[in-house]
Amino acid sequence: MSQRRPSRLIHLTSRILPFADAASEGLPMAQLLRLSLFQVSVGMATVLLLGTLNRVMIVELSVPATIVAMMIALPVLIAPFRALLGFRSDTHRSAIGWKRIPYIWFGSLWQMGGLAVMPFALLVLSGQQAVGPAWAGEVLAALAFLMTGLGLHMTQTAGLALATDRADDETRPRVVALLYVMFLVGMGLSAVIIGWLLKDFSPFRLIRVVQGAAVVGIVLNLIALWKQEKVTPMSRAEREAPRPRFGDAWADLIAGGQAGRLLAVVFLGTMAFNMQDVLLEPYGGEILGLSVSSTTMLTAVWAIGALIGFTMAGKMLAQGRDPYRLAAFGLLTGVAAFSVVIFAAPMGSPVMFFAGAGLIGLGGGLFAVSTLTAAMTMHTSGTAGHGLALGAWGAAQATAAGLSIALGGGLRDWINAAATSGSLGEALNTPATGYSFVYHLEIGLLFVTLAALGPLVRLVRADTTPETQKGAARIGLADFPT
Numbered sequence: 001m002s003q004r005r006p007s008r009l010i011h012l013t014s015r016i017l018p019f020a021d022a023a024s025e026g027l028p029m030a031q032l033l034r035l036s037l038f039q040v041s042v043g044m045a046t047v048l049l050l051g052t053l054n055r056v057m058i059v060e061l062s063v064p065a066t067i068v069a070m071m072i073a074l075p076v077l078i079a080p081f082r083a084l085l086g087f088r089s090d091t092h093r094s095a096i097g098w099k100r101i102p103y104i105w106f107g108s109l110w111q112m113g114g115l116a117v118m119p120f121a122l123l124v125l126s127g128q129q130a131v132g133p134a135w136a137g138e139v140l141a142a143l144a145f146l147m148t149g150l151g152l153h154m155t156q157t158a159g160l161a162l163a164t165d166r167a168d169d170e171t172r173p174r175v176v177a178l179l180y181v182m183f184l185v186g187m188g189l190s191a192v193i194i195g196w197l198l199k200d201f202s203p204f205r206l207i208r209v210v211q212g213a214a215v216v217g218i219v220l221n222l223i224a225l226w227k228q229e230k231v232t233p234m235s236r237a238e239r240e241a242p243r244p245r246f247g248d249a250w251a252d253l254i255a256g257g258q259a260g261r262l263l264a265v266v267f268l269g270t271m272a273f274n275m276q277d278v279l280l281e282p283y284g285g286e287i288l289g290l291s292v293s294s295t296t297m298l299t300a301v302w303a304i305g306a307l308i309g310f311t312m313a314g315k316m317l318a319q320g321r322d323p324y325r326l327a328a329f330g331l332l333t334g335v336a337a338f339s340v341v342i343f344a345a346p347m348g349s350p351v352m353f354f355a356g357a358g359l360i361g362l363g364g365g366l367f368a369v370s371t372l373t374a375a376m377t378m379h380t381s382g383t384a385g386h387g388l389a390l391g392a393w394g395a396a397q398a399t400a401a402g403l404s405i406a407l408g409g410g411l412r413d414w415i416n417a418a419a420t421s422g423s424l425g426e427a428l429n430t431p432a433t434g435y436s437f438v439y440h441l442e443i444g445l446l447f448v449t450l451a452a453l454g455p456l457v458r459l460v461r462a463d464t465t466p467e468t469q470k471g472a473a474r475i476g477l478a479d480f481p482t
Contacts, residue, residue: 027166032175035166036182037224038104038159041217043186044194045111045152048213049075049145052194053122056206061126071141075149076402079395082157086391089158100165101229103158108221111151115214118144119207153398155221157391162228164376164390170318176373177314180365184303184310258456259389263396265327265452266371270400272445273334273364275408275438277401280341280357283435287345288353298357305358309365313373323374324456330366331446331453337363338439338446345432368397374456408438 027035050072057063057071089103121140160179167175190213197209280298284290309330316326337359344353375393416434418424424433 024168024171026168027163027171027175031166031228032163032178034226035159035163035224035228036179037220038155039179039182040186040189041108041111041220041224042152042156042159043183043188044190044213044217045115045148047187047190047194048115048210049148052191052198053118053210056198056201057122057125061122063122063126067125067138071145073402073406074142074145075152076399078146078149078153079398079402082153082395082398083388083391085154086157086161086394087388089161090388098229100158100162101225104155104162104221104225107151107154107156107158108218109151110147111155111221112214112218114144114147114149114151115217116211118148119203119210122206123203153394157394159224160372160376160390160394166228169377172376173317173323173369173373174314176317176376177310177369180310180369180372181307184306188303259392261452261456262371262374263392265449265456266375266393266396267400268445268449268452269327269331269367269371270397271404271407272331272442272449273360273367274401274404275442275445276338276341276360277405277408279408279412279435279438280360283341283345283432284350284353287432287435288348288350290350290353298354301354301358302361305361306365307361309362310369312362313366313369317370317373322457323370323377324453327367327370327374328450328453328457330363330368330370331450333359333363333366334446335443338443342436342439345436411441412438 057068085103089100091099094102117140121144125138125141163175163179164172194209194213198205280302284298313326313330317323337356339356340352340359341356344350344356372390372393375389412434414434415424415437416431419428419430419433422429
């Protein structure tokens with residue numbers, strides 16, 4: 001009995017505690033949790049760029065919304081270069097043999113530098129300057145946003161690649177899910193703490209808070225990268241040997257067709273899930289008459305759904321489930337979620353609306369973790385490495401997210417203007433028309449994504465054993481129209 005109790009306790013602990021089985025011999029739990037701190041840092045920078053500073057510039061500093069939108073969109077311009085950053089970390093050569101650590105370090109420096117100068121740039125942008133040209137504020141603010149965006153993209157790409165290098169095939173899905181959860185934790189904690197610190201706004205407080213976030217970010221990244229990559233010295237001849245070309249590595253990655261289709265799936269699916277990012281809260285307030293405090297809870301409901309999706313995906317993928325089929329299940333969950341949100345308006349049901357927001361988070365979480373796992377486990381050949389594959393995934397995901405948010409807001413305004421003017425007929429002369437159009441468009445994009453995903457499911461099915469095919473056929477997504 002005394003021998004059985006410890007084993008039962010360990011088994012019970014691994015079942016109850018989230019991600020308790022994500023550790024492996026090559027990546028122990030203590031080092032995994034420490035490595036995941038880079039995601040907390042990236043989440044904090046993301047909150048500053050897309051949330052806190054957005055509101056501060058418009059409300060407290062009275063910066064025109066058009067200029068604010070342009071500044072927030074600048075980091076998205078860096079996203080397509082994540083594939084190049086990942087490739088450079090694959091082929092980096094140093095005297096001590098590090099590949100990923102230098103890119104995490106320099107990404108941390110860029111991120112800290114951008115945040116360090118950002119509050120001064122924003123104050124100049126708002127007109128609080130005594131000397132200098134009138135355009136100095138726009139240039140300095142754009143430079144600060146670009147530096148921060150480059151830093152967080154470089155840090156995240158190299159960090160994910162390092163986690164892929166160290167995790168084994170069995171634990172890699174759980175590692176992916178854990179890293180995503182830590183990203184959400186970083187965003188949530190940062191939003192609460194920074195919002196509380198800026199409650200009594202003043203220019204000097206803005207400088208202290210943003211520069212404090214810069215210091216916290218680089219400290220977290222230093223703790224994360226400490227002793228995470230083995231020192232394997234390289235000879236001078238190895239360092240001076242010609243490096244592979246990015247074009248050749250990209251051709252190797254796309255050669256089989258699987259990588260290109262996966263990137264298309266990631267782009268389309270992210271567009272479908274993220275187009276509503278700027279519309280859910282206005283939809284709840286304008287159409288359903290919810291209070292500000294009620295609509296603020298939407299973020300929490302969405303985050304809970306996303307966390308459930310991350311946990312489900314990590315557990316199911318660790319059990320050997322096909323990531324493409326699980327991604328398809330996330331897409332179908334998204335179809336149901338947007339349908340519930342649409343019907344919440346004619347039914348006048350806030351309960352349906354909140355349920356739909358939670359389902360959007362659940363479907364998006366399943367889709368994101370599944371496609372990222374597929375990229376991490378993708379078989380690379382020639383000069384293509386994990387850094388390039390993960391960078392390409394991040395480029396597709398981040399670019400689609402930025403474009404979809406802008407497109408969703410623009411389409412809602414355009415359709416609403418046409419509807420309320422009577423151009424679309426009496427039946428559609430309601431403020432809900434613009435929102436409904438975007439949600440229906442997202443459902444259409446989800447089905448397009450399913451169609452693009454179909455050949456990948458068939459490809460995996462052809463490469464698996466009969467036993468695996470039998471177990472995976474329960475979802476039955478291989479026969480979706482393509």
